[in-house]
Amino acid sequence: MIGFSFVPKNGEEKKFFKIYEALEKEGVTGIETIIGDHVPLESYEKYPIKGVHLLYYPTWLEFWKEEREKVREDFYNDEGVLNYYRSLKKNILLETFKKQFEDAKKIGAKYLVFHVSHVRPKDIFTFDYDYTSMEVLDETSKIVNEVFKGEGPLLLFENLPWPGLTLKDYGLTKYFFEKIKYENKGFLLDLSHMICTEKNINNFQDADRYILKKIKELRELGKFVYGVHINAIDFINYSEKDFSDEIESWEKGDRKEKFKIEWKHMKKLDPHKIYKGNLKSILNVLPNLKYINLELNFSSIDNLEEVVREQLNYVK
Template sequence: MKRLFHLSTTSKQLDLFDKDWEQIKGFIEKNRMDGIEVGLTLDYPLEQIPAGIVEGVHLSFYPMWLDFWRQDQVKLQQLFEDEEAIKSYYGGLEPAVLIESYKKQYRRAKALGAKYMVFHVSHVLPEDSFTWQFDYTDHEVMEATLELVNAVFEAEEDGPMLLFENLWWPGLTYLNPELTQWFIEGVQYKNKGYLVDVSHLTLTNATIGNEKQAYEYIKKVITQLGETKKWIKAVHLNKALPKFYMGRSHHYLLEQYQKAKDKKQQLMILKKHINALDGHVPFDHPLAASILELMDPMYCVYETAPSSRYELAYFIKCQNEALKMMTNKND
């Protein structure tokens, strides 16, 4: 199993290393990691990234994409002020722009020599994230995702593994074994699999308040997958204990969001809400090793949200310590 950490090519993340990839290389070696999973922005120059350190590429995610894909003009008019706003969000007015965007990202992932790519299977509207009332079922989101994915990734292509990641909104959650198997069978691209985000899976159960409860729940869900479990190739390791936040009403936040004076203020409220749910803190409990043993992944990605490179090093140390039992078994 290779251990990676997630790093985006946004200025905020690269500033942790003074935008210096030699520093990033040194950090990887010093912290005894095997490389990075990169959140690759569309216009970042690939030539700046040193060869051999990128194992995975996280593809972009449009949280509210299904109405655009279906060209539901009524809903699009409710979501966006005008056509310019639609262009700004998706890159154009026709669904083909999503296909072209992912084809471009696919080419860039291959150019970097990535071993895998990550694709979110989900759809959510901003207000629905507060109310938990959704317009679409898991099946509808997964069915539309198959349409998009099969239009982007040709069946005969032999590129990096295409790994599908779960969220706690409508789409891939792993809670329905039959649906999970149906989806992976429907992907025409041959080099495919699943990625389990530990926090995202935990967030499908609002009663979880400690690590033991998280482990028992994850064990139950993964065991119920049966043979489908073999498709799990990677894990995003971090921790969420949703009971204390998800157990309260978020209608006051929804009111703040709806009354916000502009889009920027709305975005701040939404980000604060999402970060409270999915804080990307390290899973610093020894049960982290037991969670990984359930799935036996090829890659374990430390996906955390540090404010400095020193905090990132600390987060890596925390999860390395939690996985020490697994390391000793492999020695």
Template sequence: MILMNISNYSGDLEKFEGDWKNVEGFLEKHQLDGVELICYEKDYLDTLPRWILKGLHLKYFPTWLEFYQNDMAKVSEMFGGMVGVRQYYGGTHPDTLVEAFRHEYQQARNFEVEYMVYHVSHVTTEHSFTRAFDYTDDEVLDATVDLVNRAFDANSDVQLLFENLWWPGLTLLDRDKAQRFLDQINYENKGIMLDLSHLMITNPKLKTAQEGAEYILDCIEKLGSLKDWIKGVHVNLSLPGDYLLSDHRTQYQEILATEDPFERYLKTVGHIKKIDWHVPFDHPLVKNIIDSVKPEYIVYELLAKDYESLDTYMAIQNQAMGRI
């Protein structure tokens, strides 16, 4: 099954003139079977044709570990007071996260999607620039196990797929850590959503799409039998090595000096976009990756500024996959 990512955010739907029928036409044009949705509020949901909805990308809080561990002094400092904390998490108690994911889980069941995607990672704004992490993969994985086991019932037809990132958490660079994590998750219908860009970002030495593909194939080989847990693949490309290896401390100081919260947010998002590109994986070796994994779900997770750019991206990705 080959899908594309989309959200019900107005900025995304404006590419399709706010009409899901245009999305359906786009899917047909590019031989796609449906969408993986990120759901914001309730916009456009009343006209969403359920047949195209195959997966739900769950809510993601990049910074959540300190909050879940009830270190409110640190969290309050990071978000400029408890008002900022409430705005970010939707509450001021750690159980807010449990409730948020329970809601997402119920929404996935109501939508009757086939799978959900859960980001397994944690990073503070500061550390996204400095990479001077004061938390480990194991700490993030253990806290995620606790949160997931509290928020999700153990039995459901909806698959729960855990996505790798390049920050501390599930990086897929350590087979034993990843296997231990999955073993501790009580949810039975579970697996991995392999994000190709996120895996490439773990190696800033990569310069070309071919090098990226060869690196991914090597990482998959090192996973051994854990490879069988990969049920889905987010297909995209990122080669931000030069940017990753540069010094971003001045950028971070500029953000700290920015008084407007929304402006700070935009600057941080701009930084992340320079790392995680979401452009087509335009090398034919991408098909070798897919053939190696044999996933149930292939998701073209691409971001474009307008319809024309997205249309071009999809054509490029289909060509690299040998579909046109």
């Protein structure tokens, strides 16, 4: 399956299907979406959904472990916590993912995507963490094993550049995979997230070589990579920049202002641009690949078809 990321919105249905009909002729066979409460669940049933990207909390570990002082450092007060998690109790994470799991089954999703990662707000600028990938993997496995039970769609764990599942360390990857009890499981390789873990990548040729090297280092786990997110970054060494000014502005802002600074920073780190490298060389070494999803940034639904078509030129 070749698909692209799209979240339904009110008023865009007719325009979406006109675009989708045109892209079907180019080999597109579905979309990956995020289920939210901005439109009724029934609305999703109209769309050609193959995958559901489950909701993602970039910052959750301290809340889950009930480390109240650290949570207050990040969200200041109960209002900030409620705005982010919708509850003051850790079990909201389990409840949220359980509902997402059930909703995804209701709309017929074939696969789910779960981010295995954690980063505190200030750490996205400093890259200095007081938690390890092992800690994130252990706590994530507790949540996953409590939420995903019985039969259901293929559950794919996505790599990110923050502590957690980066797919760079064979031992940690195998350790996490074996802790997960849900049987219908695998990995989803996100290309830009993989590129973001290495500072010495200056072009697509470097990116191709690096990604192929990391796939090879996964050894037998490579056969469980069932999905790929195709996207890329700007090769401008943005992560090497001195973020002192951003940190100073961030520290002075309220929670709303901080979020704007964080969002702007993340869009520069990982802008979801067109991947213009040798995609065939990457896709061909994944023996059991089932789902290729173009997870790209587009300015509006009017820009969607143009962006998807351009990326398809590098996939075919």
